[in-house]
Amino acid sequence: MTEPRVLSGAPAAAHLLERAVSIMSTLPNKPHLHVIRLGEDPASVSYVRLKDQKALEIGMDSTVHALPENTLESELLTLISRLNRDPRASGILVQLPLPKHINESLVLEAVSPDKDVDGFHAVNVGKLWSGGEGLFPCTAAGIIEMCKFYGIALEGMSVVIVGRSNIVGKPLAALMLRENATVTVAHSRSKNLAEVTRGADVLVAAVGRAGLITPEMVREGAVIIDVGVNRVVLEGKNRLVGDVQKAAYARAGAYTPVPGGVGPLTVSHLLLNTAIAAQRLLEG
Numbered sequence: 001m002t003e004p005r006v007l008s009g010a011p012a013a014a015h016l017l018e019r020a021v022s023i024m025s026t027l028p029n030k031p032h033l034h035v036i037r038l039g040e041d042p043a044s045v046s047y048v049r050l051k052d053q054k055a056l057e058i059g060m061d062s063t064v065h066a067l068p069e070n071t072l073e074s075e076l077l078t079l080i081s082r083l084n085r086d087p088r089a090s091g092i093l094v095q096l097p098l099p100k101h102i103n104e105s106l107v108l109e110a111v112s113p114d115k116d117v118d119g120f121h122a123v124n125v126g127k128l129w130s131g132g133e134g135l136f137p138c139t140a141a142g143i144i145e146m147c148k149f150y151g152i153a154l155e156g157m158s159v160v161i162v163g164r165s166n167i168v169g170k171p172l173a174a175l176m177l178r179e180n181a182t183v184t185v186a187h188s189r190s191k192n193l194a195e196v197t198r199g200a201d202v203l204v205a206a207v208g209r210a211g212l213i214t215p216e217m218v219r220e221g222a223v224i225i226d227v228g229v230n231r232v233v234l235e236g237k238n239r240l241v242g243d244v245q246k247a248a249y250a251r252a253g254a255y256t257p258v259p260g261g262v263g264p265l266t267v268s269h270l271l272l273n274t275a276i277a278a279q280r281l282l283e284g
């Protein structure tokens, strides 16, 4: 058996950033990304810092609104409304998860669809599924770009996505359909999961459970996209692992490692979305 190809995220992510920078070079002003975070969830703090740093690194303006955990829903809505009306604000992202006292869907729907760089607003979700142009969720869109970057054909392929979240699984299903893949979405209630996943030419694991995908669940030579980011303690050390067991990668034709696979694509696509949003806002 030949060694599987490792699909590293960094070069694909760099390619997306080049596209963002190229769009920015045509604009009269720098795009300005606004990220809103409530509370101090360590994963959210670290993700938001990364978004802010990368934005600044490529020459965008970036503001992080770090609000206390007990911020009122009405205060959050007021901030979003102010940013919606601010012509210099190009992109607005509300980091999830939100504290329990906040109605998440109310907040996501409050963001102007034209500035919704996460692609979570119902208008963008509708455009995603109906084939229109909009802003689409960053991890899912990043995965499609990564497949294109590495020359992984999707048309006519059997793509099995394990996980049905609004952030990854569902939008990826829509984007894969737009690429003419044959799409199956499996989840925690799916029967005979191994049988379903063994039918995959491209297997996407996006559940958030370490080791969920075992070697028996992978067809020999399949492409594995591992979206899981799970913090586990291994041999007394904190480690990041995906949803796919290491032994299962060995059966694949190609796979995305964790860390270093899909991860960098999310932030790069966010910045590409922000540049696109800034361009469209200018064009009206």
Ligand code: GUN
Pocket: 093, 094, 095, 096, 097, 118, 138, 139, 167, 266
């Ligand atoms: N939390 C985990 N992933 C994401 C994401 O893509 N966007 C936002 N806003 N929050 C998240």
